Amino acid sequence: MTNAIDARHTQVAEAPVSLGAPTAIERIARFVSSVDPADMDDLTIRAAARAFADTFAVSVGARRDPLTGVLRTWTAGEGGAGTIWAGVVPAGCTEERAAHINAAMAHVLDFDDASTVMRGHPSAVLFPAIVAVGESSKATGREVSAAYSVGFEVWMKIARAVSTEHYKLGWHATATLGTIAAAAAVSNLLRLSETEVARALGIAVSQASGTRQAFGTMAKSYQVGAAAAAGLQAARLAQAGLTSSPDALDAAEAGFLALYCVPGARELLDAHLATLGEAPGELLARGVEVKRFPLCYATHRAIALALELREEHSLNAEDIVRVEVETNAHGMEPLIHHRPMTGLEAKFSMEFAVAAALIDGAVRLRSFDTEDVQRPEIQALLRRVVGHEGPGDLNPRWTTMTIQTRDGAVITRTMHDLKGSAQQPLDDTELLAKVVDCYQYAGLEADDGRRFATTCLDWADVDIRELVRSSGVA
Structure with missing residues (x-):
């Protein structure tokens, strides 16, 4: 097979990089x-x-x-x-x-x-x-x-x-x-x-x-x-x-x-x-871990847990006294914003991630608009969320969530594997849905997103420049 770049770059014979043990x-x-x-x-x-x-x-x-x-x-x-x-x-x-x-x-x-x-x-x-x-x-x-x-x-x-x-x-x-x-x-x-x-x-x-x-x-x-x-x-x-x-x-x-x-x-x-x-x-x-939520990956198991527990126990923000999130070692390191007021800060806040999931039942692209981050109900609940790291190593990742309610109930659950991770990858239909969601969020046509993704998944012989040009964007 002839590489298109080889035609533009002619290699010349060169001496070995070094004569000793290779660096x-x-x-x-x-x-x-x-x-x-x-x-x-x-x-x-x-x-x-x-x-x-x-x-x-x-x-x-x-x-x-x-x-x-x-x-x-x-x-x-x-x-x-x-x-x-x-x-x-x-x-x-x-x-x-x-x-x-x-x-x-x-x-x-x-x-x-x-x-x-x-x-x-x-x-x-x-x-x-x-x-x-x-x-x-x-x-x-x-x-x-x-x-x-x-x-x-x-x-x-x-x-x-x-x-x-x-x-x-x-x-x-x-x-x-x-x-x-x-x-x-x-x-x-x-x-x-x-x-x-x-x-x-x-x-x-x-x-x-x-x-x-x-x-x-x-x-x-x-x-x-x-x-x-x-x-x-x-x-x-x-x-x-x-x-x-x-x-x-x-x-x-x-x-x-x-x-x-x-x-x-x-x-x-x-x-x-x-x-x-x-x-x-x-x-x-090993593969890559494809995100289902648009914020730091260190929050994703906590979000998934919050969504599960919210639905199963019909939780309302007013009824929640405290939410404790424990992660694997090093799991809190990137989450440096504990009282976020902007969308970018909220993307690195465990407190916001959990509060948004419990209040809205979803964490979407629009969740990080400034006015959404600053909503009084979000700001009130995130102050009742605390996060800390547990013992062990970075891998494997895990998160435990404990929710205390005003009626005295204590709900605890641990999550290891996460949808979108290398162990549970998104299927093509789920990936396509994410592509379409991004296109629509940007004000573009969903059909353009579908066509781009479909072409991309069969791209072995496709000219990359033509793929980008036919994306409906560039």
Whole structure:
């Protein structure tokens, strides 16, 4: 099979990356440069297609978000071939800017997919970076799937070694690890040589940044966009000849692991890289967790419990004295807003999530309009919700809810598996319904959403640029 990008990029014979024991970057580069789209199996292609349909749809739903006005101002008059999926910058922009804006839009509603292992959101970073390059090269769904699976694999291996402690230190893992993974993904799409991929990864390490203090503000989505753009830029710069350190990840004193993580990360990464690329691959073995509710994934089991108990016990807010939510270890870390007054703050509030579910019987995109967040009944009930972490580890995830009512009743239930998780994935009908919901929330036609999703799920030989153009949005 001829890769459309190969025709534009002629590889030259190069010396091996190094003559000694390979560094972490060199081991990753060997894997990235070895993956051929022609070898992609149907299950991997379909998994990537489903993830893209979800990611594109939530970026479309973000058309109503105030962030769109900021982005229009930022890109005014820029021009270029890059396509903005949500159509908020119709004149187009540069490749890097397209990656940045599409990633920010995919993430701002916090409706994009997640990964517990990564402590982050893979698709919102990876697809915008890949597609920004793929549009100009007429890449097919198969080629996009290969690049996505490569980025996902690299991200997962690094995350398995560092994510829990890295995240606990305050780093926004989607932005930091995502930059490195995006560089790997775009490098694969560009068919870079092993040496070039190693350079791209080193450049990406130089740009990895973002902290959790931004949660509940537009800067969180900006960080996700910056990761996509930086990863893309790293691959392009490596292709142009920019050099970087092959020790950038695991150098003892000044490498990424030494600076951003805790002692022992180097040894853990070394162990996890031993299985890099082994079948069936991380995308199929672990998968993504597709959200049913548009807010931080750490709240989702609590929401599901609240909805179940509300219906089964006919609960009214006035009758509830106290709601206690206990989560797995580290389950409360991203939920930093306890008295939210804006939609973005509410997306990182356990108290709001539970109150909205109990009062409204649903948590929807419109639940995060400012006037809805500030409703007196919501603000009153969220003050009776308390959350804390239980013992153990991050995985497996679980949540226990205990509700006390005025008549003295105490209702308790625990939830482990969650619909939309890798263990209980949404079926195609449920995914299609989510796509349509995002389109309609954005004021677009439901039929356009259905057509886009249907085409996307069979995208192996589809030109990605044509898919985006036929979405009814861009």
